[in-house]
Amino acid sequence: SCTHDTMAVIYHDSLECLVCRRRPPQGFLYRCTVDREPLILDAASRGYSAAFDKCGMAFAGEMTLGKFGADARSNPHNLFNELTPEQLASYTPEQLAILVSQRENVSPRLRGRFIAETLVLMSFPDDDEDDDKPWVPDWRFECQYRVCHRCRPDSRQKSWLSLDAVLNGDILPTVATGFSFSLQGFRPCGDVNVVKTLGCRAIPLV
Structure with missing residues (x-):
């Protein structure tokens, strides 16, 4: 089971649900992306490029873990980008200095915890692994939980996409690279003449 709060819809009819062990009748599964997002970034x-088409390559330079993502918060002074002018005005200079110092203390603590965990597990990171990014998981332990809509219909609530966030520049890596269609290798497109009439036709009278 998976308790993470972010998922993506994966379109491919060959994948099996990890709960019922059957192929999804709708042709898609929900797949956990909590680890895949930072791994792509x-x-x-x-x-390296995770995009499979020109559209993904065009957005690859815009992807981010979000305004409040771990990559942004790794910079202690990003605090000033997260707060609105009104919120900044509500803090005294001393309070802001305390907040910045707290963030500066987070990275060393995470690095120390990472080293302690590797010693306990008796496994050490690769020589080229960047421990300046403690939020990037080990790809060998990536959560790849996937489930069909029939078994976990509530997964739909974890796979929604905020168009407002995209317009504001918060484009998640899985969105930018088209992760949902990566196994298919193409993005399915509907006929515009059909899509524009959806829900507009009169109800047939029997």
């Missing part, structure tokens, strides 16, 4: 920073 980290791969891009290392020069």
Whole structure:
């Protein structure tokens, strides 16, 4: 089972639901993306591309974990970008200094925790692993939970996409690279003449 709060819809008819072990009748599954988001972003920073088409490549440079994402918060001074002018005015300079110092203390603590966990597990990171990004998970332990709508219909609430966030520049890596269609290798497009009439036709009288 998976208790993470972010998922994406994966379109492919060959995948099986991990609960019922059957292929989804709707042709899609919900797939956990809590680890995949930072993994895609980290791969891009290392020069690798997770996009499979020109559309994904065009948006690859715009992807982020969000305004309040771990990558943004790794910079202590990003605090001033997160707060509105009204919120900033409500703090004294001393209070803002305390908030910044607290964030500066987070990264060393996370790095120390990471080292402690690797010692307990008796597994050590690769030589080229960047421990300056403690929020990037080990790809070997990525959560790949996937489930069909029939078994976990509430997963739909975890897979919604905010268009307002996209317009404001908060484009998640899975959205930018078209992760939902990566297994198919193409983005399905509907006929505009059909889509524009959906819900507009008169109800047939029998």
